Amino acid sequence: MTLAVVLVxxxxxxxxxxxxxxxxxxxxxxxxxxxLLSMAATALxxxxxxxxxxxxxxxFGGWALxxxxxxxxxxxxxxxxxxxxxVxxxxxxxxxxxxxxx
Amino acid sequence: MVRSIWRTLDPxxxxxxxxxxxxxxxxxxxxxxxxxxxxxxxxxxxxMSLLVFAGGSQFMVVGIVAAGGSPIAAVVAGLLLxxxxxxxxxxxxxxxxxxxxxxxxxxxxLIDESVAFAMAQGDRKRAKxxxxxxxxxxxxxxxxxxxxxxxxxxxxxxPNRFGMDAAFPAAMLAxxxxxxxxxxxxxxxxxxxxxxxxxxxxxxxxxxxxLAALGVVAALPTREKAVAA
Numbered sequence: 001m002t003l004a005v006v007l008v009x010x011x012x013x014x015x016x017x018x019x020x021x022x023x024x025x026x027x028x029x030x031x032x033x034x035x036l037l038s039m040a041a042t043a044l045x046x047x048x049x050x051x052x053x054x055x056x057x058x059x060f061g062g063w064a065l066x067x068x069x070x071x072x073x074x075x076x077x078x079x080x081x082x083x084x085x086x087v088x089x090x091x092x093x094x095x096x097x098x099x100x101x102x
Numbered sequence: 103m104v105r106s107i108w109r110t111l112d113p114x115x116x117x118x119x120x121x122x123x124x125x126x127x128x129x130x131x132x133x134x135x136x137x138x139x140x141x142x143x144x145x146x147x148x149x150m151s152l153l154v155f156a157g158g159s160q161f162m163v164v165g166i167v168a169a170g171g172s173p174i175a176a177v178v179a180g181l182l183l184x185x186x187x188x189x190x191x192x193x194x195x196x197x198x199x200x201x202x203x204x205x206x207x208x209x210x211x212l213i214d215e216s217v218a219f220a221m222a223q224g225d226r227k228r229a230k231x232x233x234x235x236x237x238x239x240x241x242x243x244x245x246x247x248x249x250x251x252x253x254x255x256x257x258x259x260x261p262n263r264f265g266m267d268a269a270f271p272a273a274m275l276a277x278x279x280x281x282x283x284x285x286x287x288x289x290x291x292x293x294x295x296x297x298x299x300x301x302x303x304x305x306x307x308x309x310x311x312x313l314a315a316l317g318v319v320a321a322l323p324t325r326e327k328a329v330a331a
Contacts, residue, residue, distance in 0.1 A: 001140070001141075001142045001146065001163075001164065001167045001168075001173070002173065003146060003149070004173070005163065005167065005173045005176065005177055006146060006149055006150045006153060006154065007153070008177050009150075009154050009159065009163060009177050009180045009181065010150075010153035010154045012177070012180075012181045012184070013154055013155075013156050013159065013180070013181065013184045013187070014209065014210060016181070016184055016185060016187045016188050016191075017184075017187045017188075017191060017209040017210065017212045018191075018205070018206070018209040019188055019191065020187065020188050020189065020190060020191015020192045020193075020195050020209075020212070021191045021195030021196075021198045021205050021208065021209060021212070022191075022195075022205065023191075023192060023195070024191065024192050024195030024196060025195060025196075025200065025205065036318050036321060037189070037192055037193045038193050038194075038221070039286070039287050039290045039291070039317075039318055039321055040189060040193065040290070040294070040314075040315040040317070040318050041189060041190055041193035041194065041217065041221060042221065042278055042281050042282070042287055042290070042291050043290050043291045043293070043294025043295065043314045043315060043317035043318070044186055044189060044190065044294065044311055044312070044314050044315060045214070045217070045218055045221070045274055045277075045278045045291075046275075046278060046282070046291040046292070046294060046295040046314070047291075047294050047295045047297070047298035047299075047310065047311045047313075047314030048186075048214060048271070048274055048311055049271040049274045049275045049278075049295070050271075050295040050296075050298060050299050051298050051299060051302055051310060051311060052267070052270060052271040052274075053268075053271045054299055055299060055302045055303070056267060057307075058302055058303065058307060061267070064265075064268075065267055065268055068265050068268030068272065069268050069271045069272050069275065071272075072268065072269075072271075072272025072273075072275065072276065073272065073275045073276075073279075075276075076272070076275060076276035076279050077279060082117070082118040082121070082273070082276055083117065083118070083120065083121045085272055085273065085276045086121040086122070086125065086269050086272060086273050086276075087121065088272075089265065089268040089269055089271075089272030089273075090125075090264060090265035090266060090268050090269040090272075091265060092265065092268065093262075093265030093267070093268035094263065094264050094265035095265075097262070097263060097265070
């Protein structure tokens with residue numbers, strides 16, 4: 001692991017991050033496209049949720065993880081305060097793992 | 103600009119950002135510990151968190167290099183994992199402001215969490231405040247966490263023992279839940295998530311999440327119906 005690896009990864013990541021807002025600023029996006037973009041971004045976020053809950057690192061992540069995210073999801077749906085949603089999710093997974101659920 | 107952000111800053115945003123910032127601190131500490139255990143010098147570990155500021159790709163690159171993989175393969179894998187930030191920037195790029203200077207700084211804190219927080223707000227002004235608050239707070243805690251983890255190392259142990267891996271998806275789910283009340287958005291997001299999970303075993307990490315954007319095809323029939331009507 002060298003400084004070059006860090007610098008190339010940093011520059012590439014920054015370039016990816018900078019390109020979006022820059023493009024967005026250059027062109028006028030029609031309302032309809034704007035709506036589709038926002039839907040696509042929500043789809044990406046839900047995909048992040050699903051991948052991190054079911055197959056983090058490319059493999060099945062275990063029942064304790066799925067249960068924790070599910071408890072957090074139900075809590076959020078029942079309008080439980082956000083802080084508690086995060087604590088409940090982490091807590092459920094931690095307790096299940098403590099009892100040997102994988 | 104900073105002043106106008108503070109004026110529009112909802113106390114609930116600060117309250118909601120706190121647990122995510124704390125999660126980033128703990129995860130950052132575990133990253134620091136793992137990276138040092140992989141014989142990467144402390145200064146380089148900290149430089150990585152400061153300059154890359156994308157947790158998933160940092161863990162991945164350190165993991166690949168530590169396992170003896172080629173540095174080029176590691177960087178390519180890390181960049182693929184970060185590709186999703188391009189569509190994120192396209193979708194919410196306007197909250198970074200019109201000035202080039204704010205876009206230059208804002209781009210660095212364009213992360214999953216700040217995007218989700220911005221999108222969860224009702225209007226543009228609050229979205230702006232949420233984006234900057236979340237991005238800045240996580241930048242601070244991710245980097246202080248990394249430094250602490252790199253210094254005290256193995257004491258922390260596996261953060262997943264504390265269910266930290268469940269905190270991130272649960273928080274993101276809570277943030278997008280209001281947007282999913284819209285039926286078309288829900289169809290798009292469910293299709294996108296299904297595509298991502300189904301393709302994960304076959305594609306390099308990061309690509310499946312980007313493919314979730316294909317879920318927008320689920321929004322197209324309504325336009326046809328609207329045209330037909």
